[in-house]
Amino acid sequence: MNLDAVVVGGGLHGCSAALQLALRKLRCLVIEKDTVGRHASGVNAGGVRRLDRDPAEIPLSVAAMEMWWAIAELVGDDCGFRLSGQIKIAQNETELAVLEERARLVRSLGYEHEEPVGANELFRLVPALSRHCVGGLVAREDGFAQPYQTTKAFRDKAASLGVRFLEGTRVLGVERKAGDWIAETDRGRFAAPVLVNCAGGWGDAIAAATGDPVPFEVVAPMMMVSARLPPFLTPVVGAAGRKLSFKQMDNGTVVIGGGHFGGADAEAGTTSLDFRALAESARTVAELFPIMRGASIVRCWAGLEGFVADGLPVIGPGTGEPGIYHAFGFSTHGFQLGPAVGRIVADLVTRGESDLPIEPFRIDRFAKPPSAVPHPSAGSG
Amino acid sequence: MTARHELAVIGAGPAGLAAAATAAELGLKVALFDDQPAPGGQIYRGVERTPLADPAVLGDDYRRGADLAEAFRASGAAYHPSCGVWLLTPERELGLLDNGQARFVTAGRVIIAGGAMERPVPFPGWTLPGVMTAGAGQILLKSAGMVPGKGVVLAGTGPLLLLLAAQYLRAGVQIAALLDMTPPSNALRALPHLPAALSAFGTLAKGLALKREIHRAGVRVVKGVTSLRALGEARLEAVAYEAGGREQRLDSELLLVHFGVIPESNTTRSLGIRHLWDSRQLCWRPVADAWGNTGAEGFAVAGDGAGIGGALAAEYAGRLAALEAARALGRIDAAERDRSAAPVRAALAKERRVRPFLDVLFQPAPELISQLADDTVVCRCEEVTAGQIREAVGQGCTGPNQLKSFTRCGMGPCQGRQCGTTVSQLIGHTLGRPVEEIGAYRIRPPLKPIGLTQLAALDGEGEAAA
């Protein structure tokens, strides 16, 4: 079999990259050590959010959002996408001032999607919210989608265009030989001129093996879901001073996240839950949503996610041998970016450039003298 | 400080009561946690104070339970009733919901004696109000002394079904019919196991006595029943089935079904303990050695949660696990453990000899799963049908965990307890592969739903050690 590209990793980013490469008539193989969508892409909170993105991510996030609004045209499935809006709430004037400052910044960069609102509009949008809140920041055309359904839709569309998926197969090492990248797996070797690293929380290993180490950590954001409740909430809610991502699904269950981390074991591919941290999450919810005080939690889980030291993903070519491209380490907010990053990768492969600004995501950005390196925390969702 | 116990026992059925009493008598500091308000477990539920005027309704066995409970009370083991365990970590931290209050404790060793659950078997109409498991009916009888007013229809297979029928008769309940769904061919297949079973003559004699009692009472017993269906709009109105090649129908307001019991394996699976598919009992059970030790360091299993063996076997296994705990914690040496264990082990072996015969004799028909109608609901919580599961398999879904992602099957409040065994078998059947290879749901805590407010009140600070 002649291949134009081998993609390592069957998460949303691997599937999206493969889909875009196939749309550009390249023959692709996706190699996935477990099953497609088994990790972060299939178990995340499903937040499709431009709201409160790092300024560097805004252009990508805005481009991705345009794709989300028409997602069925791309993949033939609505991915469970709901145009619910996203809102970040302030519990006091200080927090509100920070959100307003943020809105000004976004506007100064030329974007209109973040809008500060006062108490009246806040309670109109989120009637169940505790009355001590004072205002918020809204992105009315953000939303959420079903993570596994989405990843599977990208996979199915890619497969319909001829992309091959090899599940249960682990890439053990990669090397470049005679103009080809060779992916050594536990089920044989696969060669192609192009190698795409979409290995999520394991992406640093491939990067390091090809001469581009990245300061990186694997984290395990935790989620909880409640038993079904009568409908009381439309938008996805986050909070300025709290770790929170909070949404009610169509079936009435409430999905709660927000960046409390459990234990991560990347090698074993497993996570463990930290109930003391989840208790804090429960306290936040009980304070902000009195209606939740009678709810019960039926399930908790965590997913493995690669966190780069500056909280931004790695997107772009490697610095050494030609033909290798990276898109990994999405640092707890890569689901929304999935549709756009696939396009960026495919453009890089076929045209050598992207029309979106990806400079901030260079793999060698840490090779320069480091700026402040914050500890991973805060907002998934 | 989080309370720390030398030995934590989960479950106050015969296995847990015997384990806790034995260990406490050997000087261990024991705490027993059970989610029920009183000791007894399933079989001896409410044994210290049965609400029935005449305890004979429940049979002689009940008295053995009273003795067990008494010995446990006298042993010095700390007893925590109405205290559910919703979290177990490999570090032997237990998350408790103690009379509604969430807290943590830790333990040097843990004996899991959580018992069995009734085997959920989906059939058309099984989710209608008015359809209940026989065990749920029995709980009403044992704990509230409540008996359904009108005649009931009993259906399924297994010794408990006969026992329940007899208990109902003694309590004055009218049984409209007992629909025996045991495949007629089971008897022949069980025959080779009969000689071994004869040593447990008492158990077999009890079974025969039950049959005679039901017969004498004039209960209509229909053999070779298949294609059970519960009919009705908002609730059960009639029961339909096939027998003797003919379609039959019985008007009824209460249908009690029972297809045997299986280990409640969510608890043990949540620890990542390896489980085997028991192809005779048609269920998952944890892999454990002769003392009940599992692959999870410091965790042992005892009783029906380790594989169905009945109340006496559970009691013996509880004692063995306690002896091993006393050895591991330095109270007795291996020689003393083995000496004390020898008579218990002999009794256990004798008790177990009857199982292969009973397991095969009462094995539910494979068609109950393989021929499940496409429109029958399998996952009650998320309302996923057999047809949707087959369709997901057709789309490349190869196991129960992937099925969750495909269909939400198993993701509701029951944590997959109601559909898990069916799902593993159905996927195996659809793919033509052994259940063992298909695997089971990965289980995440909380093992049982926990209130958001209860979770919010959890601060990791427990009381001082008991």
Ligand SMILES: Cc1cc2nc3c(=O)[nH]c(=O)nc-3n(C[C@H](O)[C@H](O)[C@H](O)COP(=O)(O)OP(=O)(O)OC[C@H]3O[C@@H](n4cnc5c(N)ncnc54)[C@H](O)[C@@H]3O)c2cc1C
């Ligand atoms: C609980 C949780 C909640 C989140 N909530 C949100 C949210 O609301 N909104 C949002 O935008 N983002 C969210 N995220 C982040 C988002 O899920 C991720 O950023 C995104 O899914 C990353 O996709 P990926 O394809 O890069 O990684 P993954 O989905 O992890 O896929 C990488 C794949 O590569 C495979 N792989 C790795 N190494 C190898 C190898 N050597 N050989 C073969 N295969 C390999 C892995 O098995 C894996 O399947 C959340 C994440 C988590 C965990």
Ligand SMILES: Cc1cc2nc3c(=O)[nH]c(=O)nc-3n(C[C@H](O)[C@H](O)[C@H](O)COP(=O)(O)OP(=O)(O)OC[C@H]3O[C@@H](n4cnc5c(N)ncnc54)[C@H](O)[C@@H]3O)c2cc1C
């Ligand atoms: C519904 C039902 C009815 C039965 N009726 C009879 C009968 O009438 N006669 C008969 O011979 N056999 C009966 N059996 C079989 C009988 O249960 C067993 O043979 C015997 O009780 C096994 O004893 P055990 O100690 O292993 O478990 P059990 O007696 O089941 O005791 C387990 C105890 O652990 C508790 N528990 C479980 N999980 C947790 C947790 N996470 N936290 C706290 N507590 C927990 C349970 O509530 C229970 O009290 C019945 C089984 C079932 C499922």
